[in-house]
Amino acid sequence: MSFFSCGFCSIVAKILLLSLFLAGNSFSETQFDFGTLTLTSLKLLGDAHLSNGSVRLTRDLTVPNSGAGKVLYSKPVNFRRPGTRNSASFSSFFSFSITNLNPSSIGGGLAFVISPDDQFIGDAGGFLGVMDRKNTLNGVVAVEFDTLMDTQFKDINGNHVGLDLNSMISTRVGDLEIIGVDLKSGDLVNSWVEYSGSTQMINVYVSYSNVKPKDPIISTAFDLNEYILNDFMFVGFSGSTQGSTEIHSIEWWSFSSFFDDDTGYNSVFPTGRPPPPPANLMNPTADTVKPPPPSLAPVESDHNDTAAIQEKEKNGKCHNQLCKDGPGAVVGVVTAGAFFLVFCAVALIWAYSKKMKGVKTPETLASDVIKMPREFTYKELKFATKGFDSNRVIGHGAFGTVYRGILPATGDIVAVKRCSHSGQGKAEFLSELSIIGTLRHRNLVRLQGWCHEKGEILLVYDLMANGSLDKVLFESRMVLPWPYRHKILLGVASALAYLHQECENQVIHRDIKASNIMLDEGFNARLGDFGLARQIEHDKSPDATVAAGTMGYLAPEYLLTGRATEKTDVFSFGAVVLEVASGRRPIEKEVIGVGKVGVSSNLVEWVWSLHREGRLMVASDPRLGNEYHEEEMRRVLMVGLACSHPDPMARPTMRVVVQMLVGEAEVPIVPRTKPTLSFSTSQLLMTLQDSVTDLNEIITISTSSSENSFTCGGSSHGLDLV
Structure with missing residues (x-):
């Protein structure tokens, strides 16, 4: 009886202790999801607003905008036990989408945030609304989903996940290109963020599917206690735009947090790390997102086949002649059959080619x-x-x-x-x-x-991760550093040298401009858009056509004659060189006074005028400050002027341009005064007669009976086409 009493007392004591433990810890555990939250449970800051059951972090605008928004769970969450250094474990699952009404504009991105403050909202652009430029708010932990490659924060591309610990420079980064997830696709993206207080490991998973991937995109160890300022912190999301129309929507969110006991044992989850959210907390619409197609089942090897045959023979279950003859017969039959099929295929291809020889249609x-x-x-x-x-x-x-x-x-x-x-x-x-x-x-x-x-x-x-050069130069918040600019120009020059001098047939691009120069994830230049390109045999004169391209990049002789040559591409490249070095567009409108109509400013003419006045370095982009090598900048500007020389014969070849940019060849002497280029009336008339299109639709030539020449680029008595 006394034994029973003692056993009963022991059980009662354990129950009381467990009750006290649970009572003491009930305040420290948090769990919620979008199905249980009310309007008062969420705090919307900045541009954040509700829309059809989802939370949008940025404005729904069709015009480019720079702004930031944040949504927080209104109650603070206990992330550290008071008076201890024990941090909580937490698990969060959320579904989001990023769409852009004007996909060519530059985005920003969004972030899952743990913040000490429920009033602060950071800057737009690459700061994602998490922090501001002065890093005013410390104690922030964030998992960013970044759609803007910002060299200031050492981003790897414009489609990555990063772990941010009191800094927008990510401690760990995961490249979403590797797993085939595109943040800017507009598709619903699912993410799991899990942290274990006992093992101090964080795992971040990303997928289109409702099923959590086997491998995390980020998995690293860090002590949450070292980065949070307070025992109680706020949790939520922030997002931003940078001169774009990007819309960031949080479609579903579930969150749970809890503490391990003092021994490191998780009283709720013995595995020591938070589990994935239960099915009833998952986004019910996530299953409508089509997961990536499964890979094909592996084909069994011949070794497995022969092993199976031998096993059947051993068990007395193989009675046909093929099994009895063993694997050698299998190999012989397969080889003979394959040889026969190849022979038939070759015969059919030969017969078909004979039948179709000489028959060609636009569809073939x-x-x-x-x-x-x-x-x-x-x-x-x-x-x-x-x-x-x-x-x-x-x-x-x-x-x-x-x-x-x-x-x-x-x-x-x-x-x-x-x-x-x-x-x-x-x-x-x-x-x-x-x-x-x-x-x-x-x-x-x-x-x-x-x-x-x-x-x-x-x-x-x-697809080029960083878009086109003109977008990076003129629409990005960040200033493209000088080393990147120099590398881009060298890359384009190498591509043109290949087209002009290394291909079997010479290729004239005819549309060299900043918007046709694409940038990959490493800001390497990739020349694209060959819709206007022409192939000609080396040393052959090109036919005259309608002058095509973009004003500001077109060579004067091309406008006049309609004949595109490698030298007209060189002139266009020269305009790009001056554009990249100066940070100015080839044609810009300048306001000449309050209420007065703006006038067009030609970049090539402007740099020539600075060179004439001995002030060439004034053309360098003022946004660069002093973050460039002066001699290298001067060399690049001189290369731009040499390429934009009015006389096509005085322009260097692209192979020589490459050598000049890397310092292996000297830049030719460029005259201080811009030279003039003259065409005799008879030469011009012969050129016009050779044209396949009436060039009078493109240029208007005003002459008098006393004039006997047209002058490009220098004299007021002729035709200024530059």
């Missing part, structure tokens, strides 16, 4: 016009671009629109160029196909493949 692009890495189907490219959704448009090239796409078979993110439906547009696309399909250079945008179905011509290119 695959064999005669282009030699591409791959032919895509229209169905898969339509699916990749969500039916060529306008929200997927990332740019407009020569005679076509470019869409962001995700290939369903591989998850690769690509740029899909769709030709305009005009006859001229298709002709330009066929030209682009036939030219770029044979080109291979590290500084050219790589063509992955093509499609010609349903009257459509589609080109599939590698």
Whole structure:
């Protein structure tokens, strides 16, 4: 009886102790989700607002805007036991989407945030609303989902996850390109953020699927206690834009936190780390997101096949002659069968080629016009671009629109160029196909493949993570550092040297400009858009055509004669060089007074005038401050002037330009006064007669009966076309 009493007392004591423990810890455990939250449970700051059951962190604007918003759980969460250094474990699951009404604009991104303050909101752009430029608020831990590559914060690209500990320079980074997730695709993205207080490990998972991936995109150890300021912190999300129309929506959120006991044993979860959220806390709409296609099942090897045969023989279950003859017979039969099939295939191909020889139609692009890495189907490219959704448009090239796409078979993110439906547009696309399909250079945008179905011509290119050069120069909040600028110019020069002098047939691009220079994740230049390009045999004179391209980049003789040569490409490159060095567009409108109409300023003319006055360095971009080597800047500006010389014969070749940029060749002496270029009347008339189009639609020539020459670029008596 006494034994029973003691046992009963022991049980009662344990129950009381457990009750006291749970009572003491009930205040320290937090759990909620979007299904249980009310309006009073959320605190909206800045641009954050509610929209159809979701929380939007940024404004729904069709015009570019720079702003930030934040949403927080209104009650502080206990992340550290008072009077101790024991940090809590927590698990958070959330679904979000990032869309852009104007995908060509630069984004910002969003972040899962643990903050000591429920009133503070950080700056826009790369700061994601987490911190401000002065780093006023300390004690912030964030997991960023960044859509803006910012060299200030050493970002790897514009599509990554990062762990931020009291700094916007991420301690750990995960590249989402590797797992095929595109933050800016507009698709619903799921993420799991899990931290264990006992093991001090954080794991971040990202997927399109509702099923948590096996491997985290970020897994690292850090002591949460060292970075949080208070025992109680606020948890939520922040997001920002930077001169863009990016919209950040939180569609679902669940969160739970708890403490391990003093021995490191998790009283709720014995595994020592928080589990994934239960199914009832998952986003009920996440299953509508199509997960990446499963990989094909592995094909069993011959070794496994023969082993199975031997096993069947051993068990007396193999009675046919093939099994009895053993693996040698299997190999013989397979070899003979394969040989027979190959022979039949070769015979059929030979017969078909004989039948089709000499028969060519515009539809037989695959064999005669282009030699591409791959032919895509229209169905898969339509699916990749969500039916060529306008929200997927990332740019407009020569005679076509470019869409962001995700290939369903591989998850690769690509740029899909769709030709305009005009006859001229298709002709330009066929030209682009036939030219770029044979080109291979590290500084050219790589063509992955093509499609010609349903009257459509589609080109599939590698997607460049940092967009076009003009966007980075003029629309980004960050200032592109000088080393990056120099590397970009050298890359473009190398690509042009390849096109002009290293290809079997010379390629004249005809549309060299900043918007056609793309930048990959390392800010390496990739020249693209060959819609206006022409192929000619080396040392052959090109035909005259309508002058095509963009004002400010066009050589004066090209405007006058319509003949595009490698020297006209060199002039365009010179304009790009001056644009990159000065941070000014080739043609800019300048306001001449209050209420007065602006006038156009030509960059090439402006730099020539500074050179004449002995003030060439004034042309350097003032935003760079003193963060460049003066002699290198001077050299680059002189290269730009040498390339934009009015006389095409005085311009260097692109091979020589490359040597000048790397310091292996001296820049030729550029005269202080801009030279003039004269055409005799007879020469000009002969050129005009050779043209295939009436150039009077492009240029207007005003002459008098006493004039006998036209002057480009210097004299007021002639035609100034620069």
